[in-house]
Amino acid sequence: MPGASVKQNRLMRPGYGLACLARGDRLVPWTFERRGLQPNDIALKIQFCGVCHSDLHAIRGNSRFPLVPGHEVVGEVTAIGAEVTKFRIGDAVLVGTIIDSCGHCSSCNRHLEQYCLEGVTTTYDGIDRHDGSITRGGYSNEYVVDTHFAYHLPSGLDPASVAPLLCAGVTTWSPLRQWDVGPGKTIGIVGLGGLGHMAVKFAHALGAYVVLFSTTPEKLASAKALGADEAIISTDDVQMAAQASRFDFILDTVSSRHPLNPYLRSLKLDGTLCCLGIPKDMDFSPVLLTMGRRRLASSGVGGTLETQEMLDFCSQHNISADVEIIAAADIDNGFERLERGEVRYRLVIDMSTLAQPTGDAA
Numbered sequence: 001m002p003g004a005s006v007k008q009n010r011l012m013r014p015g016y017g018l019a020c021l022a023r024g025d026r027l028v029p030w031t032f033e034r035r036g037l038q039p040n041d042i043a044l045k046i047q048f049c050g051v052c053h054s055d056l057h058a059i060r061g062n063s064r065f066p067l068v069p070g071h072e073v074v075g076e077v078t079a080i081g082a083e084v085t086k087f088r089i090g091d092a093v094l095v096g097t098i099i100d101s102c103g104h105c106s107s108c109n110r111h112l113e114q115y116c117l118e119g120v121t122t123t124y125d126g127i128d129r130h131d132g133s134i135t136r137g138g139y140s141n142e143y144v145v146d147t148h149f150a151y152h153l154p155s156g157l158d159p160a161s162v163a164p165l166l167c168a169g170v171t172t173w174s175p176l177r178q179w180d181v182g183p184g185k186t187i188g189i190v191g192l193g194g195l196g197h198m199a200v201k202f203a204h205a206l207g208a209y210v211v212l213f214s215t216t217p218e219k220l221a222s223a224k225a226l227g228a229d230e231a232i233i234s235t236d237d238v239q240m241a242a243q244a245s246r247f248d249f250i251l252d253t254v255s256s257r258h259p260l261n262p263y264l265r266s267l268k269l270d271g272t273l274c275c276l277g278i279p280k281d282m283d284f285s286p287v288l289l290t291m292g293r294r295r296l297a298s299s300g301v302g303g304t305l306e307t308q309e310m311l312d313f314c315s316q317h318n319i320s321a322d323v324e325i326i327a328a329a330d331i332d333n334g335f336e337r338l339e340r341g342e343v344r345y346r347l348v349i350d351m352s353t354l355a356q357p358t359g360d361a362a
Contacts, residue, residue, distance in 0.1 A: 011036035011131075013043065016356050017140025018331060019066040020059040026332045027059070027139070029357030030066060034144050035131050039083040041144055044075035044093050049138035050163040050323075051347035053194065053255065056335050063125045070138030071097040071123035072163040072348075074153065084147055092153035094311070095138070096166030097122060097301050099149045100129050111305035113149075114174075139331070141354060151308060154315035161320035164194060164346040165310065168321060170302030172199040172251065173310040175274045176206060178299065179249045183207035188243075188250035188266065190234070192219045192226075195253035195276060197322060197345040200226045203251075205317045211247070213263070222344075226322075234262065245292065247271055260284035260296070267294045274299055321346045327353040 012033040019030035037043060050072025058069055073095040077087050087093060100121035101108050107115040114120060121129055124137025151166075153159060172195050181187055187208040189199045196212070203210045204227030212223035213234040220231035232239050243266040250263050255277035261284055263273050272295040275282070282296075289296060302310065314320060322345045326334050334347045 013037075013142065013144060015136065015140055015142050017068045017070075017136065017354065018328060019068045019136075019139075020063075021066045023063070023065060024060050027069075029355060030068070031357055032066075032068070032136055033133075034136060034142070035128055035133060037079060037081045037144060038130060038146065039081045040146050040148070041081040042077050042084060042087050042093065042147055042150060043079040043142055043144050044073075044095070044150075045078050046073055046075040046138055046140060046143055046351045048074040048160045048163045048325075049349045049351055050167065050321075051326075051331070051334055051338065051349060052164075052167050053338060054167075055137075056338060058125060059335075064134050067125055068136035068139055069124055070140070070349075071095075072166045072168075073123070073138035073143055074159045074163045075143065078142070086147045087150065087152075092159065094151040094153055094162065094166055095123065095143055095145050095149065096151075096170065096307060098303075099123050099126070099135065099145050107303075110303075112303040114300040114303050139328070139349065139351075139354075141351070141356070148304060151311055154311045156315060156318065157320050160325055160348045160350070161323050162314075163348050164198070164321035164323065165314060166307070167301065168194045168198050168346060169202075169314070170307050170310050171195060171276060171299070172253070173202055173313075174302040174306050175251060175276070175297075175299040176202055177306065177309070179272055179274065181206050181208050181249060185209070185248045186211070186246060188213055188247045188263065189223075189228070190214075190250065190252040190263065191254040191277075192216075192223050192345070193253060193341070194321075194343070194346045197226055199251050199253060200228050201319050202313075204228070205313070205319060211243075240266070245269075249274070251276065253277060255279060257281055257283055261288060264288040264294055264296070267292060269293060271295070272297055323348045325350050328355070329353065 055069035101113040101116035102118035105117040257279040
C-alpha cells in the first residue's frame with residue numbers, strides 16, 4: 001500500500017558511517033537509514049566506538065553487505081521515545097553487542113539474553129525485530145536502541161576506555177563470575193590481547209591469584225603490571241610441566257587453534273578450562289577430561305544483568321580497558337595492525353572524526 005510505505009519512510013532516521021560494501025573490501029563512507037524511535041527507544045550521538053577482532057572477521061566473512069561494523073558504543077542521548085524513563089537527553093550512554101532478544105524465553109527471563117532461545121538481535125548485521133531491516137553498527141554517527149539494552153556511563157571512568165567493556169569486558173567478566181573466581185582460587189589467563197588484559201584486571205580485582213600464559217616473552221612484564229601474580233611462557237615445556245594440577249579455573253582468550261592439553265593437565269580435580277576463542281577445530285585429548293573430572297567449557301558475551309554488574313564493579317575499582325584512540329579514516333590501518341597483533345590492547349575510534357559522505361542514502 002502506498003500510504004503504508006510513506007508512513008514507514010517517515011519513521012526512518014537518516015544515518016551515515018563506515019561500511020564494507022562487499023566481502024573483504026576496505027571501509028568507505030556510506031549513507032543509510034535506521035528505524036525511527038519506538039516508545040522505549042533512545043537515539044544517541046556516537047562519540048566513541050571500540051574496534052573488536054570480530055569486526056575484522058565480519059568484513060571478511062559471510063555477512064550481509066553492505067556492513068557497518070561496531071558494537072562497543074559510547075554516546076550521548078539526543079532523543080527519547082514517549083515511554084522512556086531510564087534516560088534523559090544529554091545522558092552519557094553505552095551500547096554493547098546485543099540490542100534485542102525475544103524477552104520471554106527462559107534465558108531472557110533470567111536476564112541471560114545472550115542465550116535467547118529465539119536468537120538475539122546483534123548490534124550490526126542483525127535483523128531488527130521491529131521492521132525487519134538490517135542493523136547497522138557503531139562505526140556511524142548515531143544509534144537507535146531500546147533502553148533495556150543501553151547502560152549509563154560509569155562514573156569516574158574515561159568514556160573512550162569504557163567502550164571495550166561492552167564486549168571484551170563483559171565477555172571475560174561473565175565466565176569469571178559464573179565459575180566463582182575470587183579469593184582462595186588460582187586462576188590462569190591464556191593470552192594478553194583485548195580480552196586477556198581485561199580478564200587479568202578482573203581476576204586480580206576479584207581477589208584471585210592470577211597467572212598469565214603467553215607465547216610472547218615481551219608480554220610477561222605487562223601482565224604483571226596489569227595485576228598478574230605470575231606470568232609464564234606457554235611454549236616452555238619445563239614451565240608448563242610445573243603447572244600440573246594447580247589451577248581451579250583457566251580462561252583461554254586465544255581465538256586461533258592451539259594445543260589445549262597443557263592447560264587441561266594444569267587443572268585441579270573438577271577444574272574448568274573455559275575457551276572464549278572460537279577456532280574452527282579444538283586440539284585436545286578427551287582422555288585428559290576423565291583424568292581429574294575436568295571440564296572443557298565456553299561462554300557467550302553477557303546479559304543485561306551481568307553487564308550492569310560489571311559496569312558497577314568497574315566504577316568501584318576504577319577498571320577500564322587500555323586503549324589507543326584512532327581517527328575514523330585510519331580504520332583499515334587499524335585492522336591491519338590488529339591482525340598483526342600490534343595493538344595494546346584495544347583500538348577505539350573517535351567518532352567526531354567521522355566525515356559525512358555525499359550522495360543519496362542507500
